[in-house]
Amino acid sequence: MASENAVLEIRTYRLHAGTRDRFDALFREFAVPLMREHGITVVDCGPSLVDEPDEPGEGYYLIRSFASLDERAAREAAFYGSDAWRLEHRDGVVALIQGDHHTVVLTSDRVACRDEDARLVP
Structure with missing residues (x-):
């Protein structure tokens, strides 16, 4: 049986240089509240603490959770x-994005990267 918020999605965005503050404002003012209106649980979002030196632009992340993959598809x-x-x-949000990556993981009591005491491995 799937547990509540058993699907975690991590999105990272590469934003055009100099646009991160504007993107963050648009995201927090419009995108996040709109996602929540559509039943999407936004766990966290914000500017990346580290920008990759070999990639142009600025980093940003979004973490969302869903009860299942089917729920994710329907809510999206x-x-x-x-x-x-x-x-x-x-259009205002997408214009600031240079590229993005999405990672979707299923969470459960049986996580492969746990030690014997069921703590996440550091």
């Missing part, structure tokens, strides 16, 4: 298909 479809996102906010 509702969010990305909404008029508020498509007609009001999408």
Whole structure:
């Protein structure tokens, strides 16, 4: 049986140089509240503490959680298909993004990277 918020999604964004503060403001003012309106749990988001020296641009992250992969698909479809996102906010946010990566992991009581005492390995 799946536990609550059993799917964790980590997104990292490479933003055009000099746009991170604007992106953060747009994300916190519009994107995060809109995601929450569509039932998406935003765990955290913000500027990366480290920018990769060999990659141009500035880093940003978004961590979200869902009860299942099916829920993730349904809530993303509702969010990305909404008029508020498509007609009001999408273009302003996307224009600041140079590239992005998404990682989706399933969480459970049986995590491969745990030690004998069931603590996450540092």
